[in-house]
Structures are given as C-alpha cells and as structure tokens.
Amino acid sequence: MMKNKVQLITYADRITGKDINALTDLLNGPLEGVFGGVHLLPFYNPIDGSDAGFDPIDHSAVDERIGTWQDIQTLGKEYDLMADLIVNHVSAQSFQFKDVLKNGKKSAYWDLFLTKEDVFPKGMSDAEQQAIYRPRPGSCFTPIACEDGETYEFWTTFTDNQIDINVKSSAGIAYLDNVLTKFSQNNVNIIRLDAAGYAIKKAGTNCFMLDQTFDYLDKLSAQANELGMETIAEIHSHYQTQVEVAKRVNMVYDFALPPLILHSLFTNNSDALVKWLGISPRNCLTVLDTHDGIGIIDAGPMGDKAGLLNAAQIDNLVETIHANSHDQSRQATGAAASNVDLYQVNCTYYNALGTSDFDYLLARAIQFFAPGVPQVYYGGLFACENDMELLATSNVGRDINRPYLDANIIDQSLTKPVVQGLLKLITIRNTRSAFNGEFNVAGSGNCCSLKWQQGEQAIELKVNFESREALIIEQNENEQITTSLSDLLS
Structure with a gap:
C-alpha cells in the first residue's frame, strides 16, 4: 500500500539537470525525509518528444540519457515509485508505427493501432463525429498515407504524433502487458493510468468514460494488482465521474480540489470547497499543480450536469488566474500555444495566486488536510514562477510550468521563506498520526x-x-x- 505521506511529482532531468541517480541523491540529500514516494514522470525513450515523454517511441525502454532500469530499481527500493502506463497512445515515431507506414495492413503491428474504420466500419455520420469528446479542438482523426498506396484515418485523440492504441486487439493487449511486466520487475509499485478515459471507443457514443471503459479499468487494475502494483486513474471529467471511477480502481486524482481552492481564495467563500470535501473520494491523490495545466473542467458544469462551480464562477476563476499572472497564463493557454487544452489553464499555482507566499502556503495546507495522499509537483515545491523563456522557445503551453532546474537553483530556492514554510507543513502532514x-x-x-x-x-x-x-x-x-x-x- 502507498504510504500516507507527501509524495513528489517530478521529471528526473528537469529537477536535477541530470538523471535518475541525481534525483535519488537529491531525495537522500537536501530533501532527505521530506517525501514518502515519487511519481517519476515519463523516463521512457524519448524524454523530449513532442509531449515531454507522454509520446513514447519505446514505452519499455528507459531513455539512456537519464539512466537504466537498474537506476529505477534503486530508486524504488527506498521510495514508493509511481510510473505512467500510457494507455491510450504511442508515438508515430515508434518502430511499430513506422512498420505500419511501410507495410500498411500487411504490417505485423497493424492491429496495434486504432483507425476510424475499426470503430465505424460502415462509415461515420457528421452527428457521430460531433458527439466524440476530445480534449482539444479539431478532428480526432489524422489521415496518413502508407507505402502500400493507401491513406488511412488513424485515431489521434491528442496530437498527430500520438497514435491511439487498439486496446481490444491482441496486439494492443500484448503491448500494455509487456510494459506492466517491465514495471513490476523494476520496483515500480504504483501505476498511473494515463488518459485511460479515452481508451475505449464505441460508435454512437462520445467515446469517453463509457460503461465499457469502467469495465476495462476494472480489468487493468486487477491485472496490475496481481503483479503487486496499485493503480491510479488519471481522468479529467465531471466531478460525479470521479466519484464513480473511484469505486473501480485503487485510487483516483482529486482534480476538483485545485480550482476549488483557488475559487475559495479568490472569492473568500468556502461553500463549494466544503460541499466537495463532504463527498469527495477518500481513496485519492491530491494535487495543486502537475506537469499539466490547472484543471478547470473537473469543478465546472458538463453538458446538462451542474458543476461544483457554475459557468460564471469558472469564467471568473480563469480570468483571475490570468490577471494574477499578469496575462502570462493567457499566453500559454488555449489557441495561444501549440498544445491547445480545452480544460486546463497553463500557469504555475504560485503565479495563479499572484505569488502571495501566504495564500500559496494556505492552499497547500488545505490540500494537505483534504482527504487523500498529497502530491507536490517539483515546480510547486520550490515555488517556481512561470518559465516564460522556455515557453517562448518551445511554444508548448505546458512548458510554462515545466522548468529545468539544477543544484544551484534548488539551493537558492531552499532559502526562500515560502519553501521553508512548505517544508515545515510537509513535516506536519507526514508525522501526525491523526491523518x-x-x-x-x-x-x-x-x-x-x-x-x-x-x-x-x-x-x-x-x-x-x-x-x-x-x-x-x-x-x-x-x-x-x-x-x-x-x-x-x-
């Protein structure tokens, strides 16, 4: 079972400027005793793809620039270790998809990937296409020409470099089985099911969080449990969906909490926060910031379902974040950046609160006292501000909150009062039996x-x-x- 202590979320290279061993040294050195576990963000080959490792070319290989599976084993011996099982897609640069490009339907890997034809063999109507839920604007299909002379419409939920897996096919099952086994052999004891809500597609539905998706999560979770690992479902959706998902997996994320805390601090009103904490899943991980943006959809209305916040409150929340960050978040969110997210605002949590040390520490205190195991993102740990230079270089919106640090930056950050205060707060959360x-x-x-x-x-x-x-x-x-x-x- 996961320790009921604060956990770190981090990339190995971006926090240390080096590798997995340097991260282990940091946890055993300057951060000794601070964290009970670590969510090690994608360390697969490559770590620097179009989505910072969430578009793996080889999901079963550690990027040799930051280490080996032996280094993963070493880290996992001392800490709870979480890794991402990227359920929904694989890189278009993978050897499997390159083989498909060369051989078309004759490829041995053809069944690994999902096409429009797989779900809509008789064709798809405009109404059916409009019904499909997608986290980013535009079509969820990308026409790709293969060397067999045919052009096929591959399902690409996120980007055209992330080709969706056919998780029902024998090839898709074998692919994910291989990654799960590799994790279990190398001291990974917690699996984050990345983008799992999109894994099952069915004609005539919105292809998101279907009844069949719940069944799939049940089976995947049971499979991981048999290998000695817990599962965490990573799903951004309506708050009622999170409550339901929590019944089907070991743990879920409380993604409604970050926007609700901001709302309470912006409006001086706790009503929505108190309502949610009265019904929120207890088997959850809590976050304020992550490698993605600040989720908004999780607290808001969806279709005809009322949210914890109404549309006007959501609009006020987003605009206040933009104002507090001096419009830096506006430059990194939506159509302003290449990774267009419909449900997130890209900004550090510290900047979202106008760099107020007290408000930031209060937000962390509420997180630590809320039900669940708290996770702290590496940028949030050091109260980093928006990385506008990195954003300008990459034009990837989420890079605003994915800074590259090194030992000097960490040493300087550890002297900041807000960071010292956060470390004291972490000690309280880790050591009081009442929790x-x-x-x-x-x-x-x-x-x-x-x-x-x-x-x-x-x-x-x-x-x-x-x-x-x-x-x-x-x-x-x-x-x-x-x-x-x-x-x-x-």
Missing part, C-alpha cells in the same frame, strides 16, 4: 474547518478566508498546541 484517522469538514461562507482524529490525537485546520487567518490546532491527551500558518513563513 490516519477520521476526517470531518464543516463551515460555510468565509470560514471552514478541516479536522482529522484518531483516538486521542486530533489535528484541525481552521480558515477564515476574509481575514486570511489560518490556524493549525493539535490536540492530544495532554495538551493543545495552536500554530498560526503565518508563523511557518517566519
């Missing part, structure tokens, strides 16, 4: 309380958003200790 007990949330308007209790041990976060007063109250059988959140910054 293994029962959770209770209460409040309305500008105040809320998040409380944990196990036996005689209790710990509570009390927040007044209007006055910006936040207190951590610890109770044991002998004494009560009250710490003002602002004291952690001093």
Whole structure:
C-alpha cells in the first residue's frame, strides 16, 4: 500500500539537470525525509518528444540519457515509485508505427493501432463525429498515407504524433502487458493510468468514460494488482465521474480540489470547497499543480450536469488566474500555444495566486488536510514562477510550468521563506498520526474547518478566508498546541 505521506511529482532531468541517480541523491540529500514516494514522470525513450515523454517511441525502454532500469530499481527500493502506463497512445515515431507506414495492413503491428474504420466500419455520420469528446479542438482523426498506396484515418485523440492504441486487439493487449511486466520487475509499485478515459471507443457514443471503459479499468487494475502494483486513474471529467471511477480502481486524482481552492481564495467563500470535501473520494491523490495545466473542467458544469462551480464562477476563476499572472497564463493557454487544452489553464499555482507566499502556503495546507495522499509537483515545491523563456522557445503551453532546474537553483530556492514554510507543513502532514484517522469538514461562507482524529490525537485546520487567518490546532491527551500558518513563513 502507498504510504500516507507527501509524495513528489517530478521529471528526473528537469529537477536535477541530470538523471535518475541525481534525483535519488537529491531525495537522500537536501530533501532527505521530506517525501514518502515519487511519481517519476515519463523516463521512457524519448524524454523530449513532442509531449515531454507522454509520446513514447519505446514505452519499455528507459531513455539512456537519464539512466537504466537498474537506476529505477534503486530508486524504488527506498521510495514508493509511481510510473505512467500510457494507455491510450504511442508515438508515430515508434518502430511499430513506422512498420505500419511501410507495410500498411500487411504490417505485423497493424492491429496495434486504432483507425476510424475499426470503430465505424460502415462509415461515420457528421452527428457521430460531433458527439466524440476530445480534449482539444479539431478532428480526432489524422489521415496518413502508407507505402502500400493507401491513406488511412488513424485515431489521434491528442496530437498527430500520438497514435491511439487498439486496446481490444491482441496486439494492443500484448503491448500494455509487456510494459506492466517491465514495471513490476523494476520496483515500480504504483501505476498511473494515463488518459485511460479515452481508451475505449464505441460508435454512437462520445467515446469517453463509457460503461465499457469502467469495465476495462476494472480489468487493468486487477491485472496490475496481481503483479503487486496499485493503480491510479488519471481522468479529467465531471466531478460525479470521479466519484464513480473511484469505486473501480485503487485510487483516483482529486482534480476538483485545485480550482476549488483557488475559487475559495479568490472569492473568500468556502461553500463549494466544503460541499466537495463532504463527498469527495477518500481513496485519492491530491494535487495543486502537475506537469499539466490547472484543471478547470473537473469543478465546472458538463453538458446538462451542474458543476461544483457554475459557468460564471469558472469564467471568473480563469480570468483571475490570468490577471494574477499578469496575462502570462493567457499566453500559454488555449489557441495561444501549440498544445491547445480545452480544460486546463497553463500557469504555475504560485503565479495563479499572484505569488502571495501566504495564500500559496494556505492552499497547500488545505490540500494537505483534504482527504487523500498529497502530491507536490517539483515546480510547486520550490515555488517556481512561470518559465516564460522556455515557453517562448518551445511554444508548448505546458512548458510554462515545466522548468529545468539544477543544484544551484534548488539551493537558492531552499532559502526562500515560502519553501521553508512548505517544508515545515510537509513535516506536519507526514508525522501526525491523526491523518490516519477520521476526517470531518464543516463551515460555510468565509470560514471552514478541516479536522482529522484518531483516538486521542486530533489535528484541525481552521480558515477564515476574509481575514486570511489560518490556524493549525493539535490536540492530544495532554495538551493543545495552536500554530498560526503565518508563523511557518517566519
């Protein structure tokens, strides 16, 4: 089972400027005792594709520029280690797809990839195409000419460099089996099912989070469990979908939490946050920032389903992020950048809060007191600001929050009061036994309380958003200790 301690999300090379061994040294050196585990973002060949490793040419190989499977084993011996099983797609540069380009339907790998014809053998109507849910604008099909003289429409949910896998075919099953086995042999004990909501396509549906998708997640999760690994479903969708998915896998992400915390801080109102924490899945990972943008769809309405926030509140949330970041986020979001996301705002969480040290620490405190195991992204750990230089170089919106660090930057960042305060907060979350007990949330308007209790041990976060007063109250059988959140910054 995953430790109930704060985990790090990071790329091996972008946090250290080096490799997997350097990351292990960082965790055992300057960050010794801080994290119980690490989500190691794609380390596959190559780490620097069009989507920073989420478009693997070889999902079963470690990029030799940052290490080997032995290095992965070493890291996994000391820490909970999470890796991404990229369920939905593989790179167009993969040897399998190159063979398809050369041989067309005669390729031994033809059945690994999904075409429009596979799902719509009798053709697809305009209405059926319009019904398909896609995270980015435009068609989800890319016509590609093969050397057999034919042009085939391949399913490309994300980009034309990410060709969707036919997960129902024997080739698709064997491909993912091979990666799962490789993980289990190298001390990876947690699998993040990346983009799993898109894996199953069916004519006449929106091809996203279908009943068959739930069944598929059941089977994939059971398969990983048999190999000794837990599974985490990575799905951006309506909040009710997350509640349902949580029943089918070991854990889900609480992607509604980041926008709800921002909303509470922007409006000084905790109502939506309190409502969500009363019903949110308990078997979850919590985040504020990740390698992707700040999810918006998870808290908002979808179709005829009301959201935790209404459309006007979502609009205010997005515009406030843009204002707080001096429009830097606007330059990295939507049509302004090449990776057009319909459901995310690309910005560091620190910049989304206008670089307010107190508000940022308060957001982390709420995250740590919410149900679930907290994860902290490497950029968020060091309170990094938007990397506009990297964005200008790559024109990839999410690069605004995917900085390249090194030892000097880390050393300097560790002296910042906000980073020191965050490290103190992580220590509290990791060491208080009450966080293994029962959770209770209460409040309305500008105040809320998040409380944990196990036996005689209790710990509570009390927040007044209007006055910006936040207190951590610890109770044991002998004494009560009250710490003002602002004291952690001093």
